[in-house]
Amino acid sequence: MTDIQRTIDETLPFAEALAREAGALALSYVNTTEVRFKSETDLLTDGDEAVEALIAKAIRERYPDHRLYAEEGAVGADESDWRWLIDPIDGTTNFAHGLPTWAVSICLEYQGTPVVGAVYNPPRDELFLGAQGRGATLNGEPIRVSTIDTLRRALVISELPQGDLAVNEMIGRWNETLKRVQSIRVLGSAALDVCEVACGRIDGYWQRPIMNYDIGAGVVIAREAGATVSAYDGGPYILDNKELCCTNGLIHKDVLELIAITHPAPTETKGSE
Ligand code: IPD
Ligand code: CA
Numbered sequence: 001m002t003d004i005q006r007t008i009d010e011t012l013p014f015a016e017a018l019a020r021e022a023g024a025l026a027l028s029y030v031n032t033t034e035v036r037f038k039s040e041t042d043l044l045t046d047g048d049e050a051v052e053a054l055i056a057k058a059i060r061e062r063y064p065d066h067r068l069y070a071e072e073g074a075v076g077a078d079e080s081d082w083r084w085l086i087d088p089i090d091g092t093t094n095f096a097h098g099l100p101t102w103a104v105s106i107c108l109e110y111q112g113t114p115v116v117g118a119v120y121n122p123p124r125d126e127l128f129l130g131a132q133g134r135g136a137t138l139n140g141e142p143i144r145v146s147t148i149d150t151l152r153r154a155l156v157i158s159e160l161p162q163g164d165l166a167v168n169e170m171i172g173r174w175n176e177t178l179k180r181v182q183s184i185r186v187l188g189s190a191a192l193d194v195c196e197v198a199c200g201r202i203d204g205y206w207q208r209p210i211m212n213y214d215i216g217a218g219v220v221i222a223r224e225a226g227a228t229v230s231a232y233d234g235g236p237y238i239l240d241n242k243e244l245c246c247t248n249g250l251i252h253k254d255v256l257e258l259i260a261i262t263h264p265a266p267t268e269t270k271g272s273e
Contacts, residue, residue, distance in 0.1 A: 051088035091189030107216030117217030130221030194218025
C-alpha cells in the first residue's frame with residue numbers, strides 16, 4: 001500500500017467522527033442561531049462559526065502539517081500536498097430558516113484531487129462517506145448512482161445563484177431545461193446535491209459558480225458511487241475552477257449538450273481563495 005493510500009485510509013474514520021461531532025454541534029444551534037449578513041442575501045450564523053472552529057481545531061491538532069481552506073476563513077499550514085476543504089454548514093440559508101436540508105462537509109484533497117469526503121445531514125441523520133479506491137456509503141451501506149438513461153426521465157438539480165440579475169438569467173435556462181428533463185429541484189445545499197446523485201435519488205446536478213469547499217467532499221463520494229464528474233465542456237473536473245457537472249454517467253452527454261445551450265459563457269464567481 002502506498003503512503004498516500006495509507007493517509008486516505010487513516011483520515012476517513014477521522015473525517016467521519018468529526019462530521020458527526022460537528023453535526024451534533026450544528027444541530028444544537030437550530031432555531032436559536034443568530035443570523036448576520038455577509039451581503040444583502042448571503043447569511044452567516046453563529047452556528048457556522050462555532051462548527052468551523054470545532055472542525056479547524058481538530059484538524060490542526062491531528063494534522064498540523066496539512067493546509068486548510070474553510071468557508072468562514074479558518075486556515076492551517078502554509079505548504080502541503082494535503083489540503084482540507086471545510087464547509088461547516090452547507091445550506092446556511094436553509095439552516096437559518098429551520099429547513100432540514102443542510103450539511104457539514106469535510107473534504108481532504110491530495111495535490112488537487114479530492115480523496116476523502118464526509119457529508120453529514122444531522123436532521124435526517126444521514127452520513128455520506130467516500131474515499132478514493134474505497135467506495136461510497138450512506139450510513140454504512142454502499143451507494144450507487146441511478147440507472148435512468150434518458151434525460152426526459154431524469155430528475156435534476158439546478159441551484160439558484162445569489163442576486164436578482166442572476167435569477168433572471170436562470171429563468172431562461174430553466175425554460176430550456178424543463179423542455180428536456182422530467183423536472184428540476186432546488187434543494188439549497190450543493191454538498192447534499194452531489195450526494196443525492198451519488199445515492200441515486202437525483203440523476204444529475206450542475207452548478208457554476210460553486211466553491212471547492214461546497215462540493216469537494218461530495219465529488220469523492222459521487223465518483224466512488226459511479227458518478228461521472230466533469231467541467232461544463234466535458235473536460236476534467238478541476239477542484240478550484242468553480243464549476244461542476246455531476247450525473248449518473250448515462251445522461252452525462254445529454255446534460256453537457258444542454259449546458260452548452262444554457263450556459264454559453266462563464267458567469268461571475270462567488271469568493272476566491
Ligand atoms: C451555498 C449552497 C447552495 C449553493 C450556493 C452555496 P452555503 O452554500 O451550497 O446550495 O447554491 O452556491 O454558496 O453558503 O450555504 O454554504
Ligand atoms: Ca456554508
